[in-house]
Amino acid sequence: MKKITILGSTGSVGTQTLDILSHEPDRYQVEGLAAGNNLQLLIEQANQFKPKSVCLSTKALAEEAAPHLPQGTKVLYGNEGLIEIAADNEADTVVTAIVGSRGLQATLAAIDAGKHIGLANKETLVTAGHIVMQRAFDKGVSILPIDSEHSAIFQCLNGERRSDVNRITLTASGGSFRDRTRAELEGVTVAEALNHPNWSMGAKITIDSATMANKGLEVIEAHWLFGLPYNQIDVLIHPESIIHSYVEFVDHSIIAQLGMPDMRVPIQYALTYPERRPTPTERLQLAKLSTLHFREMDFDRYPCLRFAYESGQAGQSAPTVYNAANETAVARFLASEITFLEIESVIETVLNKHQLVDVPDVEAIAEVDAWARREAASV
Numbered sequence: 001m002k003k004i005t006i007l008g009s010t011g012s013v014g015t016q017t018l019d020i021l022s023h024e025p026d027r028y029q030v031e032g033l034a035a036g037n038n039l040q041l042l043i044e045q046a047n048q049f050k051p052k053s054v055c056l057s058t059k060a061l062a063e064e065a066a067p068h069l070p071q072g073t074k075v076l077y078g079n080e081g082l083i084e085i086a087a088d089n090e091a092d093t094v095v096t097a098i099v100g101s102r103g104l105q106a107t108l109a110a111i112d113a114g115k116h117i118g119l120a121n122k123e124t125l126v127t128a129g130h131i132v133m134q135r136a137f138d139k140g141v142s143i144l145p146i147d148s149e150h151s152a153i154f155q156c157l158n159g160e161r162r163s164d165v166n167r168i169t170l171t172a173s174g175g176s177f178r179d180r181t182r183a184e185l186e187g188v189t190v191a192e193a194l195n196h197p198n199w200s201m202g203a204k205i206t207i208d209s210a211t212m213a214n215k216g217l218e219v220i221e222a223h224w225l226f227g228l229p230y231n232q233i234d235v236l237i238h239p240e241s242i243i244h245s246y247v248e249f250v251d252h253s254i255i256a257q258l259g260m261p262d263m264r265v266p267i268q269y270a271l272t273y274p275e276r277r278p279t280p281t282e283r284l285q286l287a288k289l290s291t292l293h294f295r296e297m298d299f300d301r302y303p304c305l306r307f308a309y310e311s312g313q314a315g316q317s318a319p320t321v322y323n324a325a326n327e328t329a330v331a332r333f334l335a336s337e338i339t340f341l342e343i344e345s346v347i348e349t350v351l352n353k354h355q356l357v358d359v360p361d362v363e364a365i366a367e368v369d370a371w372a373r374r375e376a377a378s379v
Contacts, residue, residue: 005032008097010041013120031091055081087113096121118270120146122221127320129224144270151266152244152257171238175210216308237295316356317368324372325350350375
């Protein structure tokens with residue numbers, strides 16, 4: 001029986017992970033569930049899956065939850081509780097599905113405790129890929145990607161020599177506004193931006209998809225996961241989201257991974273690798289689709305993706321600044337403080353103000369992250 005802890009259990013990836021587990025309850029045991037502020041859903045999850053411990057964002061929420069949890073369930077809270085639930089239990093795999101850079105310390109704690117990581121928190125590698133990948137190597141634990149694009153690349157590389165890879169291509173749906181010009185983005189609403197045509201995701205990642213910042217984060221993540229330079233990582237708009245990504249080899253052969261746009265497939269593959277199991281998902285029937293469409297990436301239309309490439313190539317503290325500025329800008333847009341197009345302006349302004357520094361440890365990353373957030377909040 002595989003023992004699982006989920007960080008971010010009430011979010012989109014977390015709930016879909018639990019859906020996968022519920023279809024084969026004899027194969028999995030839930031050790032821990034960590035949520036933010038969604039008290040009611042966490043209580044429901046805890047009563048269904050009977051974890052040994054749960055974590056909420058605040059002490060007040062933890063105290064409110066305690067009487068409604070299964071007897072004996074340990075209740076934790078805050079960042080310290082998140083780190084504890086990631087490391088101090090019998091889980092062999094920790095699914096990190098927390099949105100944003102706050103998942104970094106908990107992920108490192110899980111790695112230090114010898115737990116394999118099902119990674120859905122791309123910001124962890126964006127801000128600290130050099131630390132996380134080295135720590136995982138030293139501890140002998142696996143980093144198994146849950147993002148559909150990185151899972152696709154991971155699957156395409158199975159049995160292949162990395163030296164035979166010419167380049168990889170991450171596909172992008174184009175997001176909520178893929179058929180609009182930049183002029184037509186003036187004055188778009190939060191509700192419009194959250195209306196993703198293909199995927200069911202949380203608010204932050206849905207906005208990132210519309211700006212293409214999400215794909216930028218994925219490019220940086222792919223650099224660390226697969227050890228490839230940025231000039232060997234491409235992005236292609238594919239509106240149907242059927243080809244999840246593909247690898248081109250030195251002989252110009254291409255291997256792609258296809259499937260319906262359903263996150264439960266890459267989630268389950270990360271949990272069962274190298275085994276494949278049946279999933280409660282829809283079969284892909286290509287004859288019914290008839291055609292697939294592709295568009296070259298336009299960096300003028302999607303400057304947030306260009307910023308990501310430039311930050312990744314600059315290295316040092318630049319990816320941390322890019323991520324923190326984007327998180328802050330998206331939060332401001334969701335709060336109706338800035339317009340959709342001003343998300344780009346905030347990120348670019350903060351990146352232009354930043355002086356590159358080395359970030360050899362978590363403390364240095366946190367310092368740079370905090371600076372970028374302050375700047376992005378004041379633009």
